[in-house]
Amino acid sequence: MLRYFRFSFFVTLAAIIIAGLELGTGTAITVTVLIAIEIAFSFDNAIINAKILARLSRFWQQLFLTVGMVVAIVGMRFVFPILIVMVTAHLPWGQVIDDALHHPKVYGEHLEAAHAAISAFGGAFLLTLTFYFLFDDVRKELWLKRTERGLQKIGGTIWLPPLLVAIIVSLVAHFAGSDASTVFQAGMLGVISYTAIKLFIDGLVCLAPKEQKVYGGFSAFLAFMYLQILDASFSFDGVLGAFAITDKVLLIVLGLGVGAIWVRSLTVYMVRHGTLDAYKYLEHGAHYAILVLAVALLGSIFINVPDAVTGITGIGVIAASFISSREAIRAKKL
Numbered sequence: 001m002l003r004y005f006r007f008s009f010f011v012t013l014a015a016i017i018i019a020g021l022e023l024g025t026g027t028a029i030t031v032t033v034l035i036a037i038e039i040a041f042s043f044d045n046a047i048i049n050a051k052i053l054a055r056l057s058r059f060w061q062q063l064f065l066t067v068g069m070v071v072a073i074v075g076m077r078f079v080f081p082i083l084i085v086m087v088t089a090h091l092p093w094g095q096v097i098d099d100a101l102h103h104p105k106v107y108g109e110h111l112e113a114a115h116a117a118i119s120a121f122g123g124a125f126l127l128t129l130t131f132y133f134l135f136d137d138v139r140k141e142l143w144l145k146r147t148e149r150g151l152q153k154i155g156g157t158i159w160l161p162p163l164l165v166a167i168i169v170s171l172v173a174h175f176a177g178s179d180a181s182t183v184f185q186a187g188m189l190g191v192i193s194y195t196a197i198k199l200f201i202d203g204l205v206c207l208a209p210k211e212q213k214v215y216g217g218f219s220a221f222l223a224f225m226y227l228q229i230l231d232a233s234f235s236f237d238g239v240l241g242a243f244a245i246t247d248k249v250l251l252i253v254l255g256l257g258v259g260a261i262w263v264r265s266l267t268v269y270m271v272r273h274g275t276l277d278a279y280k281y282l283e284h285g286a287h288y289a290i291l292v293l294a295v296a297l298l299g300s301i302f303i304n305v306p307d308a309v310t311g312i313t314g315i316g317v318i319a320a321s322f323i324s325s326r327e328a329i330r331a332k333k334l
């Protein structure tokens with residue numbers, strides 16, 4: 001087990017020690033807190049990643065750990081927020097970079113101003129993901145049997161999840177006041193993005209030979225890109241919440257980036273050990289945790305939703321699904 005997390009341990013120690021030596025004990029503590037937050041809030045991300053990654057070849061799994069790591073740290077936790085600020089604040093790239101590195105409070109204000117768009121996109125994207133899972137009428141494993149069986153009865157059509165989320169986005173936008181147009185456009189983009197990627201991947205899977213258990217080529221590339229977009233949707237809340245701890249952008253990237261490395265290691269561990277097959281309700285718990293995050297993101301357009309509430313609730317749901325899985329394993333052995 002330790003060999004899967006050896007690199008994560010090394011990077012964590014190096015980041016904390018370097019931060020402490022260069023900027024003091026307080027900074028080392030800040031980095032440690034950011035790492036812990038990213039790990040705690042990303043268990044559901046790791047579980048969903050593992051489900052997708054298990055279907056890819058070893059080459060693409062390795063690419064997920066190398067190139068995907070760079071994209072997750074530099075791309076999703078530094079470059080992507082800058083792009084969002086550029087678009088929403090109508091500022092040039094150079095100025096946003098300068099603000100991020102030298103005027104973090106100004107950059108934080110710009111990012112906060114983009115909060116409605118970020119939350120609408122991320123919330124709609126993740127809500128569509130969850131609804132596709134809950135309304136899947138061919139899914140055999142049920143955790144909350146009465147609830148899930150009822151949802152399956154009204155499911156069965158591929159357009160129901162995006163339609164329901166589109167209605168929810170429209171209602172949220174209606175009450176969003178001056179942000180109504182922004183929320184509607186960003187939310188619909190989230191719905192369309194997830195739906196398009198899912199339909200395309202499902203189409204490629206259907207066209208693949210039945211005996212093909214792992215996927216490569218363009219289908220694997222698309223799944224790889226899907227994982228990056230999924231990671232971006234999960235990271236929105238963490239990036240925004242990190243500004244409540246520190247306004248130093250590079251520290252945020254360092255802390256959340258190291259946390260992302262842990263998530264990658266956990267994902268690969270679950271794939272190699274068949275964790276999702278052994279603990280059959282973990283996937284359910286992850287989707288319910290994602291539902292909590294999606295609702296929190298959309299709700300944060302109107303009220304302040306503490307990250308601690310979202311994170312602890314998500315961890316609690318996943319823990320409950322783990323316990324249920326253990327009980328199912330024991331019952332099977334009897």
